[in-house]
Amino acid sequence: MTDEFIQPLLAWYDENKRILPWRDKHNAYYTWVSEIMLQQTRVEAVKPYFERFIRELPDIPALAVCPEEKLLKLWEGLGYYSRVRNMQLAAREMVEKYNGRLPEDFSLLISLKGIGSYTAGAIASIAYGIPVPAVDGNVFRVVTRMTEDSEDITRPAFRKKTESALQEIIPKDRPGDFNQAMMELGAVVCVPNGQPKCDLCPVRGFCQAGLHGTMEKFPVKAPKKPRVVEERTVLVIQDGSCTAIRKRPPKGLLAGLYELPNTEGYLNREEALEYVKELGAEPLYIEELPEARHIFSHIEWRMKAYRIRVSSLEQTHIPGILFADKKESERNYAIPSAFGAYEKYM
DNA sequence: AAGGCGGGGTG
DNA sequence: CACCCAGCCTT
Incomplete structure (x- = not known):
């Protein structure tokens, strides 16, 4: 069952993945920088920031010693500025403890400032081939539609449940591609804001919401406080x-x-x-x-x-x-x- | 568990 | 206008 789902997904990803400045570069620093920038931020917004950031700060030691004003200038307009402060704190810890590199270990990654469950999973799987899930908003949308799960996705318990389920099926030979395929599917096919493009979906046969026409009812989120x-x-x-x-x-x-x-x-x-x-x-x-x-x-x-x-x-x-x-x-x-x-x- | 923390794209 | 985006941290 899992193979019948995973093989078409990976084949679709191989054929349709977007060319991105940080993708398939075999550089964990690039993966890290891009994942931090992509938190709550769209791919198109990140692209120019990523290019400039890497040009100015090409590696972890350079980030660790960058003056604050320059750091904020490189992040100006991206928002959530604690992301870049935390990234520098993590870079300094990597210089001190990990020989200036990202640790190749999920538990060590998630212990670093600004790296949570999603980002640790993304770096571990994409940069190092470690078979751990990376559950972001795209994956929540894909999974809740596939299973017609009406649970509130903002509950921390739901994240854990989803991570456990994906941990069971993640292919050990291509964990990074699997995680990226799930996100890519959510980003370009199983889209938010209106009708998803189910006719383009490589795994539509496994999707309960697709079969029942209930795609737009998922995911379910608790209402936010007014501004x-x-x-x-x-x-x-x-x-x-x-x-x-x-x-x-x-x-x-x-x-x-x-x-x-x-x-x-x-x-x-x-x-x-x-x-x-x-x-x-x-x-x-x-x-x-x-x-x-x-x-x-x-x-x-x-x-x-x-x-x-x-x-x-x-x-x-x-x-x-x-x-x-x-x-x-x-x-x-x-x-x-x-x-x-x-x-x-x- | 809830709230703070940016900015922009999209229907 | 509302919703949401490759979330994390603090309380």
Whole structure:
């Protein structure tokens, strides 16, 4: 039974797998970097980031010693920035304990920062041929449709159950290809958001949902909490060609990235001018900028904004605030997409 | 078990 | 608009 399922799946994968910059390279570092980038992030978004990251940091020792600002700059716009901080922590541990290499062992891999059950399985199987499953969102979708399983996939217990089931059938000669085939199937055939392409599926004969036409009922997930709306005021404070930016705190949302000074709530012109004075600058004039909105996974920012020209920036040294011209900030400072609407005013 | 943590694609 | 994406960490 398992062979009847696995052989067509692997044959389909051999014929139809996408060419990806990290695929079939026999380089565990590439596998690791790509898997971290691919967490909650689409293949097309990852491609250019991966190429640049490998070019700048070609191996684990290079990653281990990379300055924070450069690291964040390489991740700018990808989101979930703790991924790259954790990756550097793991790289340093590999330099110290594993001769600068990824350990060839599932338990050691999963003990590293930022490497969980899925990523450890992916690296172990793809890079080292170790027969362990790698269960991501694609695999959840494929498996729950195949079996018409209505259990909530967000429950940790369901992940364990799925991993155990796949551990039993994973082919020991091609574990990495099997895991990638399951994910590839989920990504291009057994797709989310609407009708899957069951006519293209190599294993449709084994799929209960396909046979019953219930594909879109799976997978079942518990509803998410609604987003919190936050009103903020963003300030583009500038003198000539320089604009004020500041580094965000080391923990929490957008940790360690740079931002335009901004504050909770909607400020009117007078309050905005007062805010700038408190920062230690002398405002010359103020101009209202268009409103903007940014959606995070759990927060929505609704932003009002002002451009405020000030005099003698060089005389203002506010703790934590620095002034940079557009080129300088583009080159050296990672600024998240949330401020994208105001970049043109910098 | 639940919540924090980005950004963008898609129907 | 809602949903989801090659998830992990902290509490």
